[in-house]
Amino acid sequence: MSAAEDVTLAPAAAARPAPIRREDRIIHLDILRGFAVLGILAVNAATFAWPPALDFDPTLARPWVENAANVTGEWVVDVFFQDKFRSLFSMLFGVSIFLIGGERHDEAKAPVLHRRLMWLGLFGLIHGAAIWMGDILLHYAYCGLIAMLGRSWSARRLILIGGGLNLVFALISALGLWAQAAFAGQGDSGQNPFAATPEDIQALIAAYQSGFPAAQIENFKSWLLLETLSLFLAPITIALMWLGLGLFKAGFLVGRAPAWVYLILVALAAGNLAFFAPNAWLDANAEAGTYPSGGMAGIGASFAWVITLGYASALILMTKFGLGIVSRRFAPVGQMAFTNYLSQSLIMASLFYLPWGPMWFGDERFAPGGMWWVVGAVWLLQLVWSPLWLSRFEMGPLEWLWRGLTYGRLPPLRRRRA
Helix, strand or coil: CCHHHHHHCCCCCCCCCCCCCHHHCCHHHHHHHHHHHHHHHHHHHHHHHCCCHHHHCCCCCCCCCCCHHHHHHHHHHHHHHCCHHHHHHHHHHHHHHHHHHCCCCCCCHHHHHHHHHHHHHHHHHHHHHHHCCCCCHHHHHHHHHHHHHHCCCCHHHHHHHHHHHHHHHHHHHHHHHHHHHHCCCCCCCCCCCCCCCHHHHHHHHHHHHCCCCHHHHHHHHHHHHHHHHHHHHHHHHHHHHHHHHHHHHCCHHHCCCCHHHHHHHHHHHHHHHHHHHHHHHHHHCCCCCCCCCCCHHHHHHHCHHHHHHHHHHHHHHHHHCCCHHHHHHHHHHHHCHHHHHHHHHHHHHHHHCCCCCCCCCCCHHHCHHHHHHHHHHHHHHHHHHHHHHHCCECCCHHHHHHHHHHHCCCCCCECCCC
16 A cells, blocks of 8 residues: 555544654655755755845846846746746645645544644735745745645546646747747836845845844835735646645655656656756846747746656656665754744844844855855755764754644653653
8 A cells, every 4th residue: 555545544533633653654745845845945045145036037137246146046947946946845734734634534633734824924924024025935825725625636536637737828828938038128018016226126125134123114015915925826726736636646746656747747747847948048148138039038938847756756766766865864954844944934034134143244255156055055954963873862952842732732852752
């Protein structure tokens, strides 16, 4: 019986729902979750160090020198990280909805799931408003309230609906990005809510560098705007959650699919990257707001979730066929994904704009090329500290708090010794 079947067929009539035991965790999910939370930092890093308008408006001239290191650094994020790790994290969140809430008819687990999502929303509210504007936890909380309605659907139905919606959204996005490239320079549509002039960018940098309270006020304003816009991303997120849950129920995410399925998805991802990467490189080396690729880079970017499935397939194959010694390094990071995600924000915000840090916001040393040193350092820190923490404790500190709030009682934190 597969790990997925073990979970699916677990008795629903337990006297009192409780957090999953450490020995019952599914290693493939922890590996994928750890890989996702590390990859997300590479995407988010720039928005800790620079005004968010630069991330959302490619036509803006960059306030840093466009040398080879910075062009390459931004290109690597766009091609290999942007949307790929958010997609993976969304799929895995869909799995967690089922693992916590069980079937829709499970009257014991449903309230637990509701409380879990409610507390997640509160964590996200505090995180976004007070620490970093790019929070995704609140978005996941309200998307989860809708996605949970499909948690008893069959694997086939979840994959057809979730995958079908993702395909439709990708085609719409590809058409839109192609049109943007095709009609670039023919007038400003005025629809970009993050539109800014170079003077606006410099004023924002000065505000963040001035410290408290200006930096926190600017973060709060950006969070309100981004949180409003993220409502329009809810259908995409919910579709990804359903797709992830369908792949879990089908056994794909727990390594039970045939090897050829994983190999085909790795090949499709490689094909997308082979098409996407050179076209994105053309655009990256062009003048801001011009698209020498003719929109081909946008088409490749729209199918990021195909690359996501290729990444997941490669990790699962590594785990199954002799390279688990590498892939399993991500598992402790994944077991503490909630703690690691929020600690990334606290570390980065402390470095760049929180009043007790060095206030590096807008410092050209941390343009896209230099930012990789910071990202790499945080990756190394979390890869080292996660297994060290778990050698003494059952779970991460924020997982412990979240589970205590969810289940109405704090679980044991210190690891029992045999």
